[in-house]
Amino acid sequence: MPRLSVERLNELAAAALQRAGAAPGMARVTAHALVAAEAQGLGSHGLARVVQYAGHLRRGRVNGAAQPTVVRSRAAACLVDADEGLAFPACALAVREAIARARAAGAAFAGVTRSHHFGAAAWHLEPVADAGMVGLAFGNSPAAMPAWGGRRAIFGTNPIAAVFPRRGAPALTIDLSLSEVARGRLMVAAREGKPIPAGWALDKDGNPTTDPKAGLEGMMLPAGGVKGAMLALMVELICCALTGAAFGFEADSFFTDEGNRPRIGQAFLVIDPDALAGNDVFHERIETLVATMLLDPEVRLPGQRRVDLARRAEADGIEVASPLLAQLEALAG
Numbered sequence: 001m002p003r004l005s006v007e008r009l010n011e012l013a014a015a016a017l018q019r020a021g022a023a024p025g026m027a028r029v030t031a032h033a034l035v036a037a038e039a040q041g042l043g044s045h046g047l048a049r050v051v052q053y054a055g056h057l058r059r060g061r062v063n064g065a066a067q068p069t070v071v072r073s074r075a076a077a078c079l080v081d082a083d084e085g086l087a088f089p090a091c092a093l094a095v096r097e098a099i100a101r102a103r104a105a106g107a108a109f110a111g112v113t114r115s116h117h118f119g120a121a122a123w124h125l126e127p128v129a130d131a132g133m134v135g136l137a138f139g140n141s142p143a144a145m146p147a148w149g150g151r152r153a154i155f156g157t158n159p160i161a162a163v164f165p166r167r168g169a170p171a172l173t174i175d176l177s178l179s180e181v182a183r184g185r186l187m188v189a190a191r192e193g194k195p196i197p198a199g200w201a202l203d204k205d206g207n208p209t210t211d212p213k214a215g216l217e218g219m220m221l222p223a224g225g226v227k228g229a230m231l232a233l234m235v236e237l238i239c240c241a242l243t244g245a246a247f248g249f250e251a252d253s254f255f256t257d258e259g260n261r262p263r264i265g266q267a268f269l270v271i272d273p274d275a276l277a278g279n280d281v282f283h284e285r286i287e288t289l290v291a292t293m294l295l296d297p298e299v300r301l302p303g304q305r306r307v308d309l310a311r312r313a314e315a316d317g318i319e320v321a322s323p324l325l326a327q328l329e330a331l332a333g
Contacts, residue, residue: 001319001320001321001322002319002320002322002325003316003317003318003319003320004317004318004320004325005317005318006035006039006313006314006317006318009031009035009038009047009318009320010028010031010032010035011031012328012329012332013027013030013031013034013035013047013050013328013332014027014028014030014031015027015331015332015333016050016051016054016328016331016332017030017031017050017053017054017057017086019054019331019332019333020053020054020055020057020058020064020331021057021058021062021064022053022057022062022064022085022086023064023065023066025089026064026066026085026086026088026089029088029089029092030053030086030088030089031050032088033088033119033120033123034046034047034049034050034119035047035318036120036123036310037049037119037120037123038313038318038320039309039310039313039314039318040120040306040307040309040310040313041305041306041309042120042306043184043188044182044183044184044185044187044188045119045120045182045184047320047324047328048184048187048188048191048324049117049119049184050328050331051324051327051328051331052117052254052255053086053116053117054331055257056116056254056257057086058257059257059258059259060261061252061257061258061259061260061261061262062084062085062086062116062261063083063084063085063261064085064086065085066082066083066084066085066086066089066090067083067085068080068081068082068083068085068089068090068093068112069081069083069093070093070097075101075104075105076101076102076104076105076106076107076108076109077101077108077109077110077111078094078097078098078101078108078109078110078111079110079111079112079113079243079244080093080094080097080110080111080112080113081112081113081114082112082113082114082115082116083114084114084115084116084261084263085115085116086116087112087115087116087117087118087119087266088118088119090112090115090266091112091115091118091124091266091268092124094110094111094112094266094268095110095124095125095127095128095135095268095270096127097110098110098128098135098268098269098270099127099128099131099133099270101270102133102270102271102272102275103131103272105275106271106272106275106276107269107270107271107272107275108269108270109267109268109269109270110267110268110270111239111242111243111245111265111266111267111268112243112245112265112266112267112268113243113244113245113263113265114245114261114263115245115262115263115264115265115266116261116262116264117141117254117262117264118139118266120161120175121137121138121139121159121160121161121175122137122161122162122163122173122174122175122303122306124137124161124266124268125137125161125162125163125173125268126163128163128165128268128270129163129164129165129171129173130165132165132272132273132279133165133270133271133272133273134162134163134164134165134270134271134272134273135162135163135268135269135270135271136160136161136162136268136269136270137159137160137161137162137266137267137268138158138159138160138235138238138239138266138267138268139156139158139159139235139239139264139265139266139267140155140156140158140235140236140239140240140245140247140248140264140265140266141156141157141158141159141183141248141251141254141264142156142248142251142252142253142254142262142264143155143156143247143248143249143251144156144157144179144183144219144220144248145157145178145179145219145220145221145222145229145232146219146229147229147233148222148225148226148229148230151206152249153218153219153248153249154247154248154249155178155229155232155233155235155236155248155249156232156235156236156248156251156264157177157178157179157182157183157220157232158177158178158231158232158235158236158239158248159175159176159177159178159182159235160175160176160178160231160235161173161174161175161176162174163303164286166283166286166287166290167283167287170303170304170307171303172286172290172301172302172303173302173303173306174302174303175302175303176223177223178222178223178228178229178231178232178235179200179220179221179222179223179228179232180199180200180201180220180221180222180223180228181200181220183216183220183255185200186200186201186212186215186216186220187212187216187255189212190212190213190216194212195210195211195212196209196210196211196212196215197210198210199221200215200220200221201214201215201216201218201219201220201221202215202218202219202220202221203215203217203218204217204218204219205218206218206219216253216255236248238267239264239265239266239267240264240265242265242267243265243267244265245263245264245265246262246263246264246265248264250263251263251264
């Protein structure tokens, strides 16, 4: 497979998005997020999404000229309107606002409404860790899972993420979808013509399937059964009831070019440890727990693999499948 530098892939992805109709700033921040995901081994949220987003831009499912703004505000809370554009500029604004407000108030919540797919949830929290704060991210998505006991897709896969900074070491980063796997993994399997394991998805009639295309047309299974379904409900309410965004069942699938503007929601909670037990206590507690976890040699800290892969990608570049690279180059003109 061809190997390209991170810098070159950023240029290629941004050019593809801008040519499809995204404003230059929107294209750049989106490309940066997608290439970062690819570098971290998250292909389901990486370069393949450039093709998807470009299709949405061309078909009017995304406002390429969107200008995200803070539309409601109090001391420790605000709401950002993504203006129906790609999610990344709006989420960046929300995270900046949450960090600034948490410095003043100790904790802050920023919601995003009328948004789009926001990629790998934990990527948005990197500035929070850099600021020495704890961050949580939530996002809803088009309907892909039933309510527990149901047979109709209502909830999205609704990812959640958290970041806990450390001194002199990469932050602890936790990022998970509330379906058994992220729906993007079915997208990758379908593109590569590979089956998926049993227990990942149901077809449109509610039957178990190992066909990724049937799974994309059907429903994902929640992680942990009823517990995953309840967590997905919580995320749906946090991201939509608080922000006025569209519920998952009101948004058309991301996996087709045709459809409505999804207008889904995201939410970010930022906490300053110094407002509670204090930074020194916080870091002592973090390192005590990490040291105890690592007494078992098989334990791997969450987020460490992504950090290692990203460092390797910066040094050696990223391998890109030839068909995907050809699509990106065609989109970039």
